[in-house]
Amino acid sequence: MNEYSVPALRPRFDDLNLAEASLISALTRLKAGETSWEHSFEIAGREMHVECLGNAYGFPHGPDNDMMLVLNNLFLEQGQPEDNSVQCSAYALLRMLGRTDSSQNYRIMHDSLTRLAGTLYKVSGWLDQPGGASRRVTFRFLERVEEVQGGMRNLNLKSFGAGTQLKITLDAVVAASLASSRLRPFDLDFMLKLSGSQSRMLFRLLDTLWYSDSRASREGLLEFEVVELGKLLRLINLRPDSIRRTITPIHEELIASEFLLAARFEGRGQQQRVQYVLNPQRPDYPLTVEQLELVGRIKFLGISDVQARSYVRKHAPTRVKERLQMATAILAGTTRIRKSPAAYAWDILTDELGKYSYVAQPDPASLVGTSPQPAVLDAARVASELDLNARIQAVRQLAPDEQWIQHRASLKLLLSKHLGSELWKVLELRCMTGTIGASVLLGEVNAAIATLEIQSYVEQLREELKAAQE
Secondary structure, eight states: OOOOOOOOOOOOEEEHHHHHHTOSBOOSOOOTTOOEEEEEEEETTEEEEEEEEOBTTBSOBTTHHHHHHHHHHHHHHTTOOTTOEEEEEHHHHHHHTTOOSOHHHHHHHHHHHHHHHHOEEEEEEEESSTTSOEEEEEEOSEEEEEEEETTEEEESOSOOOTTOEEEEEEOHHHHHHHTSSOEEEOOHHHHHHSSSHHHHHHHHHHHHHHHHOHHHHHHSEEEEEHHHHHHHTTOSOOOHHHHHHHHHHHHHHHHHTTSEEEEEEESSGGGOEEEEEEOSSOTTSOOOHHHHHHHHHHHHTTOOHHHHHHHHHHSOHHHHHHHHHHHHHHHHTOSOOSSOHHHHHHHHHHOOSOOOOOOOOSOGGGOOSSOOOSSOOOHHHHHHHTTHHHHHHHHHTSOHHHHHHHHHHHHIIIIIHHHHHHHHHHHHHHHHHTSSOHHHHHHHHHHHHHTTOHHHHHHHHHHHHHHHHO
């Protein structure tokens, strides 16, 4: 067998059958005699029943979750061999698990493989394809673990060392599922960076349901009865207070890692529920093109790059666009700002109390002149917005210098920082003389902001003003 270096696992996936069945217990230690569990539960909209029959090493728990995922991905990395086996050194496997090279970690790895090879699972609700009929399967995750040395093989080794060469064979049921369409992308690197095995277990469960549960995918929320969550985490003690004590510290790490935005408990006793608010995008994920454009629009208001990126990551694009439209309209119509425009814009974007409101216009290009003011609009102000278009048309009928007087504050707020003092003076002169209509200019700026084209618009305006300056 070839000597394996520490490989970088390129495909990172999870098997939905294994993940939804939640075969590994979140317990970090087992009591003497704890070798089995059996649960009926509902997950991703279907009923499942799992029976786990362990061996003298107990049932799979804690670090066995990491081992299961790493072996699955190593199997995919090595091209899904026909004999369902993977081959690597014990040292390489230890490194893929994110563990240091120590005798204790080799022992932990040995015990984990022994549990996965010696535990029998009976799963009702197994799916061979999305939307297909479910069936019952019986299997061991691993068929066997072998040391290969000089052509000789030893089963279920007593101990491992750095030079031990391993051949690990997956059960045929598991290998077939890894070849099915129930495979999904999974952030294994992120999971292994979490410090506790319980945190990694809950992350895998919630991330799986975020993917396969339609409501979670749509709303970014997951909600469980506390006792049912205890079953999904394969805890033995299912008293609500015990489950709550177990999962509360996990919440802190998942919130700190920005996988979760919040975790909330409701109710008392057996009726307790826990609700998870999922982060739309973790900080380690790259921004999409749409998100980068939104970052640019936020920065255009004078807000820092760090703040803009953080805000875009935490909110859906539709919400960001709505708040940007509100902030732009309010700022454009505000002549006196007590604090800096950037701070004012940030306050509008992050407002969760309803301090700000405005009347949205169907045509962004028509948002010129005096825009609605901040604050909750009273009846008189709402009525005043009804004749906005009429007032816009009236401003457009004014002389060029009078238009400039009307719109100067709004245009300065939106453009002066990006043009600089010299080009701002050129713009002022051209608007005062009528070469550029101030009302038309403000309408174009608002339209460019609304259509995500503000950066290119400013560049074109700068070039035009530079040419006029020469």
